[in-house]
Amino acid sequence: MAESITIEVQRYRPEEQSQPSWQTYEVPFQPEWMVLDALNYIKDNLDGTLSYRWSCRMGVCGSCGMMVNGEPVLTCAAYLKGFTPGPIRVEPLTGFPVIRDLIGDMSDFLEKLSRVSPWIMREEEPPLSKGEHLQTPEQLAEYKGYSMCINCMLCYAACPIYELEPGFIGPAAIALAQRYNLDSRDQGAAERMKTLSDAEGIWACTFVGECSTVCPKNVDPAGAIQRYKLAATVDHFKSMVLPWSER
């Protein structure tokens, strides 16, 4: 018989249970399989009731994030062989209310994301006849890293502050705010600062730094937040020294 590996999955079926429980499955061990392939094997062959999210299977859509052996990972990018000999524990991302099995509710993030106005804001829009907004490669490099975010929520699952203080806007939303602040075409930094410079924004962050460690796209949200703190502090002192200047 081919080799197999044990997968322990956290189950939560609200119509049947009020507390989650563990269910164990034996799946064939294939060295080229990802954890997601093992879950798909379970769903297709062993237990069709298992619920989880996935789509692209190539680390782009950001929907397959789960806790694997306690670490937030994209399951489509985590080799089974990285966890041999097993058992492998699969849980929903921490910090989010669980809807069912491995599916967390991301509504809170989506609401917070909209608060930071994640789009290019302009005070005045030049007429179309003026042509497009040009940007140099250096200007692009300023924000490009932050634009790689795929909203996978691994950073939220890694952030203890988000779970302890649910009001915290959180790493990805702040990194995405920076993505627009640092864009040479954007003029909304002051507006976003109003949302982010309070206790639930950048100052809730105590710099654990794990968000950047787990990010599969090297977005470095922790760096984004610390840069933001520095900018907010400089702004504050500027407004004290030059109170008449535009806040």
Next chain:
Amino acid sequence: MVRAVNPDYTPHHPKWYRRRIPIFWWIRKRAYVKFIARELTSPFVAYAAALLLMQVWALARGGAAYARFLAWLQLGPVLIWHGALLIILLFHTVTWLNLAPKAIVLHVRGRRIPDAAVVAGHYAAWLAVSTFLVWLLVRGW
């Protein structure tokens, strides 16, 4: 087939499960332990600052008070405690300086200064200030 055995469940309505955060959540991961350790060193940094202020205060109250303060500093237990304090402060300082490039992004002529250079700059500044203080102390008056 729905086996509705959870009496709190309303069909077709989400019933979220929210876990209780364990008190010792930070034991789970090395990075969290390190973070908590760094946070816990903060009151000791405050203590060190207060100690310096007390020294200045003792000095302001005249030679006798200052001599008493120095004698207290030289007590065995106080020496041991302040030796431990030094280690705690070093841990705080080193972890803090290593994090500096996360917040400070500098550009020189359009090129971003690498993180290692930002860290090195901080250590160099630390060394310079410390050397100056040592020089002040040992040259005598």
